[in-house]
Amino acid sequence: xxxxxxxxxxxxxxxxxxxxxxxxxxxxxxxxxxxxxxxxxxxxxxxxxxxxxxxxxxxxxxxxxxxxxxxxxxxxxxxxxxxxxxxxxxxxxxxxxxxxxxxxxxxxxxxxxxxxxxxxxxxxxxxxxxxxxxxxxxxxxxxxxxxxxxxxxxxxxxxxxxxxxxxxxxxxxxxxxxxxxxxxxxxxxxxxxxxxxxxxxxxxxxxxxxxxxxxxxxxxxxxxxxxxxxxxxxxxxxxxxxxxxxxxxxxxxxxxxxxxxxxxxxxxxxxxxxxxxxxxxxxxxxxxxxxxxxxxxxxxxxxxxxxxxxxxxxxxxxxxxxxxxxxxxxxxxxxxxxxxxxxxxxxxxxxxxxxxxxxx
Amino acid sequence: xxxxxxxxxxxxxxxxxxxxxxxxxxxxxxxxxxxxxxxxxxxxxxxxxxxxxxxxxxxxxxxxxxxxxxxxxxxxxxxxxxxxxxxxxxxxxxxxxxxxxxxxxxxxxxxxxxxxxxxxxxxxxxxxxxxxxxxxxxxxxxxxxxxxxxxxxxxxxxxxxxxxxxxxxxxxxxxxxxxxxxxxxxxxxxxxxxxxxxxxxxxxxxxxxxxxxxxxxxxxxxxxxxxxxxxxxxxxxxxxxxxxxxxxxxxxxxxxxxxxxxxxxxxxxxxxxxxxxxxxxxxxxxxxxxxxxxxxxxxxxxx
Numbered sequence: 194x195x196x197x198x199x200x201x202x203x204x205x206x207x208x209x210x211x212x213x214x215x216x217x218x219x220x221x222x223x224x225x226x227x228x229x230x231x232x233x234x235x236x237x238x239x240x241x242x243x244x245x246x247x248x249x250x251x252x253x254x255x256x257x258x259x260x261x262x263x264x265x266x267x268x269x270x271x272x273x274x275x276x277x278x279x280x281x282x283x284x285x286x287x288x289x290x291x292x293x294x295x296x297x298x299x300x301x302x303x304x305x306x307x308x309x310x311x312x313x314x315x316x317x318x319x320x321x322x323x324x325x326x327x328x329x330x331x332x333x334x335x336x337x338x339x340x341x342x343x344x345x346x347x348x349x350x351x352x353x354x355x356x357x358x359x360x361x362x363x364x365x366x367x368x369x370x371x372x373x374x375x376x377x378x379x380x381x382x383x384x385x386x387x388x389x390x391x392x393x394x395x396x397x398x399x400x401x402x403x404x405x406x407x408x409x410x411x412x413x414x415x416x417x418x419x420x421x422x423x424x425x426x427x428x429x430x431x432x433x434x435x436x437x438x439x440x441x442x443x444x445x446x447x448x449x450x451x452x453x454x455x456x457x458x459x460x461x462x463x464x465x466x467x468x469x470x471x472x473x474x475x476x477x478x479x480x481x482x483x484x485x486x487x488x489x490x491x492x493x494x495x496x497x498x499x500x501x502x503x504x505x506x507x508x509x510x511x512x513x514x515x516x517x518x519x520x521x522x523x524x525x526x527x528x529x530x531x532x533x534x535x536x537x538x539x540x541x542x543x544x545x546x547x548x549x550x551x552x553x
Numbered sequence: 554x555x556x557x558x559x560x561x562x563x564x565x566x567x568x569x570x571x572x573x574x575x576x577x578x579x580x581x582x583x584x585x586x587x588x589x590x591x592x593x594x595x596x597x598x599x600x601x602x603x604x605x606x607x608x609x610x611x612x613x614x615x616x617x618x619x620x621x622x623x624x625x626x627x628x629x630x631x632x633x634x635x636x637x638x639x640x641x642x643x644x645x646x647x648x649x650x651x652x653x654x655x656x657x658x659x660x661x662x663x664x665x666x667x668x669x670x671x672x673x674x675x676x677x678x679x680x681x682x683x684x685x686x687x688x689x690x691x692x693x694x695x696x697x698x699x700x701x702x703x704x705x706x707x708x709x710x711x712x713x714x715x716x717x718x719x720x721x722x723x724x725x726x727x728x729x730x731x732x733x734x735x736x737x738x739x740x741x742x743x744x745x746x747x748x749x750x751x752x753x754x755x756x757x758x759x760x761x762x763x764x765x766x767x768x769x770x771x772x773x774x775x776x777x778x779x780x781x782x783x784x785x786x787x788x789x790x791x792x793x794x795x796x797x798x799x800x801x802x803x804x805x806x807x808x809x810x811x812x813x814x815x816x817x818x819x820x821x822x823x824x825x826x827x828x829x830x831x832x833x834x835x836x837x838x839x840x841x842x843x844x845x846x847x848x849x850x851x852x853x854x855x856x
Contacts, residue, residue, distance in 0.1 A: 335834045339830045497671055500671035503664070
């Protein structure tokens with residue numbers, strides 16, 4: 194990789210990500226959540242920022258991944274229906290081997306399962322445009338929460354207690370921090386590459402004018418579906434990790450939280466800057482810090498604060514932090530234009546510019 | 554599965570029950586139709602998709618409930634909620650909605666979603682999370698040997714909803730303001746050129762919508778019950794209605810509102826009350842998918 198600000202930022206983030214839990218061991222849970230938020234923002238930006246399809250239901254894939262991994266982790270060794278119905282009366286334990294093999298397979302199944310479901314969802318929803326798409330995806334997430342909440346086999350509304358981590362709480366915290374950090378950082382690297390390919394350009398073409406992109410010969414439906422599948426894959430894995438990290442899953446507030454995580458994704462991207470690579474990362478970091486700081490002081494009022502924050506960001510600060518910097522200091526980012534010698538207009542312009550001051 | 558088939562066979566064996574469900578559905582559907590009309594109005598005139606619609610209804614409901622608690626008859630809630638929500642709509646319009654009209658559609662969706670969260674949590678902090686209802690104490694009649702019960706409140710809700718809708722439709726047809734609203738909906742730029750103060754039209758439309766929702770909410774509090782977080786379900790219902798009917802077609806919106814009420818009564822009877830919200834959301838997805846298939850056959854040319 195060439196030495197440019199971008200690579201330096203990536204390297205800095207890698208160092209910070211490894212050093213942070215060692216320097217601030219008391220905050221490792223908050224730091225793990227911060228990486229989850231960065232992952233949320235990055236996956237939302239694939240569709241919402243780069244492709245221009247504003248989704249209000251990406252949390253659907255997060256919850257799907259969470260439940261798939263829970264079913265795999267438990268189902269490998271026990272009967273799921275028995276486990277969920279007896280979870281509160283009998284104490285079922287997993288050996289260390291069972292736990293880690295189940296977790297590994299569960300994460301894999303969560304990613305692939307979410308991706309598969311995304312193919313079906315994409316087929317059903319991608320004909321919708323604009324606000325209909327947003328409302329349709331929101332409906333999907335709410336429907337999933339309601340259906341899971343009345344599905345006895347997976348514990349219905351009372352949820353599932355996940356297998357207990359075999360080890361000390363400190364080890365558990367570090368382990369899940371490392372997992373979330375690894376997945377989010379891998380996603381960031383992957384998106385860095387993805388946005389530099391023709392596929393990335395195709396996403397932007399769909400955002401700018403879908404009809405024209407289609408007329409130019411892009412398979413817009415296939416591209417849109419691929420983008421959704423990529424986002425769903427990472428969201429599914431994140432859901433599986435998060436479910437195991439907090440140890441208890443439940444449909445309405447943890448797996449498919451339409452008014453918290455789901456809306457944070459959108460806000461973080463808007464705050465950081467839509468359609469940029471670093472916007473979501475910066476937005477997620479700033480948002481998470483603001484949120485953690487204000488939550489402590491506005492207890493009981495936190496959701497009112499959240500709603501006001503949404504309105505303020507959306508109405509008054511839509512270009513986001515990175516967008517604002519781009520607007521204010523365009524020279525920091527734009528490559529200096531190099532005039533072409535063969536272009537007669539450019540040549541004339543150069544001669545004009547080269548004239549000494551004051552000559553006619 | 555078993556109880557679903559059982560419920561269907563009950564309906565088959567006792568056809569008179571269908572009539573009862575149909576009547577109930579129509580009476581509840583009238584309230585949906587009223588609020589959906591307001592949503593379609595704002596959608597058509599300002600191109601703002603108001604996700605806080607259901608929460609306006611809940612606010613209206615809490616006005617009626619509060620009056621009931623403080624000793625007044627909850628029927629007073631209908632006009633009082635109308636006026637109060639008019640004021641709320643004015644404040645929200647001036648502070649927030651005015652700034653999102655000219656932006657892209659997602660902005661208005663997200664901004665109103667933010668308003669919805671604030672209202673929900675505000676109601677929760679003010680009145681607590683319990684389910685409440687206002688008692689109107691109107692008489693009720695039994696028909697067909699007690700198989701059908703027509704409660705006075707529901708009948709009254711139907712009558713009031715119909716009267717209110719008729720008033721709004723006449724207002725839109727016959728007054729200068731109504732004409733200005735319709736002109737702005739057709740082409741805001743041309744309306745401005747012709748001397749219509751579109752800013753005033755927008756303010757009026759948003760306030761009118763909030764006020765209609767308030768009155769509908771007061772009826773909901775008497776006919777059904779209210780709870781701070783129920784607003785989202787109403788918003789989704791109204792979106793289903795307006796999306797299915799098309800926002801430009803106001804008679805169809807009202808018809809779809811009645812249809813929604815009837816559908817929900819039958820759905821609730823057959824599948825059980827715990828699936829109520831899931832049924833509504835799945836209906837939304839179904840309507841959106843059908844719309845999409847329709848649009849596929851009408852692919853538009855490059856503009």
